[in-house]
Every structure is written in C-alpha cells, then in structure tokens.
Amino acid sequence: MVLLAHKFSKLYSKLDNHIHNHHDQSMELSSFFQVFHLQVSILIGQLALDLESGFEVLSFSWIQKCFEVLPFMDKAFAKLVLDIDYPMSAWKVDSIERYLNYTLCLLELFNSISYSLSHIGQTRLSLSHGLLLLENKNSSSVASATRHLKPIQLGCFSFSFSTNFGKDLNIQGDNNNSKARFFSSKEIVINEALKEMKHIGFCVCGIMLSGLCNNGKPYLELRKMVGGFDGSLVLMLDTKINEQLLKKVPILKEVKEINDVVADLVVASDEVKNDVAKELKTKLQVFEKLCDVVKMKVDDMFAKVMSQRTELIDCIRMIKQPLKSVA
Template structure:
C-alpha cells in the first residue's frame, strides 16, 4: 500500500481527462493482470535468492523494499485497464481503505518491536561501558537480548478476509473482476510481509500463523513458494540471526570478564553492537517513512472523495 494511495489519488483526480489508446477486451484485461502477477513474482523472487537468511534484520529490510514496488505495480494496473478509483464498486473502495488502515496498525506493532530491540542494544552497550569501573555490574547486565514476544494481531486485520471468486462477485464487470484479483494479491503480499516481519522481531511465529489463518491460506498465490521456504526456516525456532550472534558474543565476553580477561571479546562485541545499531536505525527509518507516506496518502485520498461527494 505504500505509495499506492498517493498514486491512486493522482489517478483519481487526473485520469478521467487523460486519453488512453488501450483496448479493454477480456483478453487485454487478462494480459494486464498477468503482467501485474509477473511483476509481483519477480519482486518476491528477490526475497528467496540462494543464501537468503530469512530470520535476519537484513532480510526484513528487503521485505520493506518490496512493498513500494508491489504497490507501484498495482497502481500501474489500474491505469492500464483505465479503471480509476472513481469508477470502482463501493465494496472495492471500502476494501481498499480498510486494508490501508490495517497496514497502519500493523506498522505500529512493528515499530514497537523495533524500539524494544533498540532498547536491548542500549542495555548491552551500557554493560560494555561498565567493564572498567564495575566488572560485576557489567556481567550482570550482559544478558541475552530478550525479544518482546508477540500478542495477538487478529484485531488489526479488520475486514481483510479474502472472499472467494463466485457468489456476489460473479456480477461484477470485467474491470472490477481484474481489480479484485489484483487487490487480493496486494493484500496477501502486504499482510504476509507484515506477519513474517512481526514474527522475526518478536521471536514468535504467532503473528505469522495468525496472518496465514486470516488470509485463508496461500494456495494459488505467487507467495506460496516463498511461504514454504519461510515455514521451513522457522521449524527450529524464530530467532533473528543478528540477535543470536549478539547474544553469543555477549555471553563470551561475560565469561571472559569472569575469568579476569576483560579485553577478550570486547572489540568483537562492540563491532556487533555497531552493526546491530545501524540495522535497527535503518529499519526504524523505513517503518516511519512507510507509515507517514501511507497515512498522508490515505488522508489525501479521503479528502478527494469528500470533494467529489460534495
């Protein structure tokens, strides 16, 4: 959804006066959908390259980089089929706005988890600073980074449940049908990414499992292959690579202090703390940026709708 609301709001105001020379027969519409799905597949492939470390902060940052590209592809599809938001069925508009609100709430949860990891890093850094003045205090504070743990995120999903093709959607126009299928995939990708990010940051698979349940599974989705790989990665537990390495380094340093060799391992721990800090800072900026852009775009779109209604 990032950048998407802003892009669609521009489409909403400008596209009606823009001349398109595309054909919109069923075959052409289907081709546009296939192009969209192909782009999504390419984006997701970036997350499953050989050697990808699924449970790592660096991989989580890659997940955030995928979202703008996915949403840009959706905005392009809307333009390609000449179907601006002002022409959407009421249910689609509502579905879109509910989804954007869901992402805002999930980003809040992600931000809280990132802040917790940042605080844990500060505690370890403080312990290193105490080594010379109070070795015993340093040892006491050189404890493993404790992830926040997860709480239920079901309430944050709102009306994001997927509706199967059929029933009332059989009466939708061809463009509305294409829109529905594309929006469904954007929702799947956005919610799945938030679910795996929250799982990694909290050290608990619960957010991810709740996401899969709310989505009704991923059968037939471009996410299915990536999801299978992620499932395999968390079978042994959900611990971020950087957290695990930081904890190992802190434990070794604490043992060295107890043995009377406070210089052993300190530089290694400092390097890991610095690297961890950079990743946390990058992730914090990414979350804040996405939240701000999504909120601003959503408000802009809502204001545009109010102007049309008035």
C-alpha cells in the same frame, strides 16, 4: 421481409462488434494485470531463492529485502490503476471498503513492527551501557556492567486490531464468482490485485514480526487471518519459510551472534575480556545501523499508506458516495 433481414443484419453486426470490443478490452485488461502479477512474482521468487532450506536463522538483511516488496508492490499497483484508466474516484464501494480495511490493518502491522524495533533498541542500549561501565574497570562499575550484559530477549505479543480481519476484509468474498459477475471488468482487475496485495502484505509483515519477536506466532496468526496463501504468489515463499518460522525457534542471525558474544564476555578471562568487549561493541554498532535502516523504511511506508488513505477518503467526501464507516 428484405427490410426485416436488413435490420436483423445491422443488429447482428452491432452485437458482433460489441462482443469483439468487449473481448479486446478484456484481453487488454488481462495483459495489464499479468504485467503487475509478473513484476511482483519475480521479486517474491527471488526472496524464496535467497532463503535456502539449509539456513537455520533469518538475517536482518533478508528481512529488509522482504519489506522492500511492499513499496515495490505499491508502485506496481499504482501503475496498474493508471494503465487500466481506473482511478480510485471511479472505484465501486466494495473496492473502496476493501482497500481502506486492508491499509488500516497494514498501518497497525507497521505500528507493531515499530514497537518491536523500539524494544530491540532498548535492549541494545542496555548492552552498550554495560560496555561503557565495563571500560571503567573499577569494581563497582564492573558489578553494574554485569547487570546490563544480558542476551537480547525479544518478546512476542498478541495482535489487537481495530477491525475484524476475516469479516471486514471479506476474504471469502474474494473468490465468490457469483458476486464477481456484477463487477465491471476494471473492477475485477482491481479486486484481484487487492487480493494479491493482502496476501503479500500480511505474509511480509508476518515474516518481519516473527523474526523481530523470535517467535513464529505472528506469522501463523496472519496467515490464518487471510485464510492461508493457497493460490497466492507467496505460496512458494510460505513453503520455504515454514520450517524456519514454525518448526524451529526463529532467531535473527545478528541477534544470535550478539548473544553468543555476550555469553563469551560474561565468562571471559581478564586477558581476553577487552578483545571480546570490542567485538561486541562492533556488532552492536552494525546492528544499530541495520535497525535504523529498517525503521526508516517502515516509517516511510507508514507515511505513504496514510497519505494514500487520506487522499481516497477526501475523494469520497467530495463525491459524497455512501460508504460504511471503515475509515
């Protein structure tokens, strides 16, 4: 009886130690996730503060700040993976699939943003060419210039993703508690972080595309595809931009200013036409620099995401882990 009690005591002690160790590990993992969550939330909160409700237009500078969230979030996620000692090579199939699908859609969104920037670049060049023709001051050049001096028209387009957003990203599965019980603690942390990254990534890209297209439809579509932003860090930001992107016709501040000057130039008298033309030229030069900066950031992020995907896919091939074809 004494021997049995001794064995039971040792078993209880081991069980108690296991529970304490598991609790300590969970607390540690939770703290790492909270650091990731806090770092990103501060940046999102600042964006919400910058976008005051009284503003009627978006600005390229604010859109640029929006996009800077993505590389910052990418670094924060990489640090989280390192902190919890859970490299991509150790991820479960579910997390790998979610990451590959998310990044694939992100790459397609970057392509859409680049396309929009290219369209803006073409209209800007047309205006610049019109100004050059206007400077010649002969009748034929002035007539030709008029055909080029048109307001910047930013077109909207429909998305055509190579994956089914809702299904392949398994949005509904993110909140499936019964499924979450089969994950390791580290797996749960990764999946929670990936869920937040999806919401933020699509919110930011939606804002950029709606601003670049002068249409709230891209943002609306992306928000719908991820099932809304309830419970996400971007919920406050979503509330603040709702009126600007959805209830009004969104137009970039810089585009509106250029279009206003173009309208003035078309009707300007000979006495002031030269001054108005110089103003338009200056605004176009500033706008070109802003576009180039945003395009460079988009291209850099595209290359980085592509590199990360390639690294993960190479790792999968090495360990020969079975995986659905999402690459």
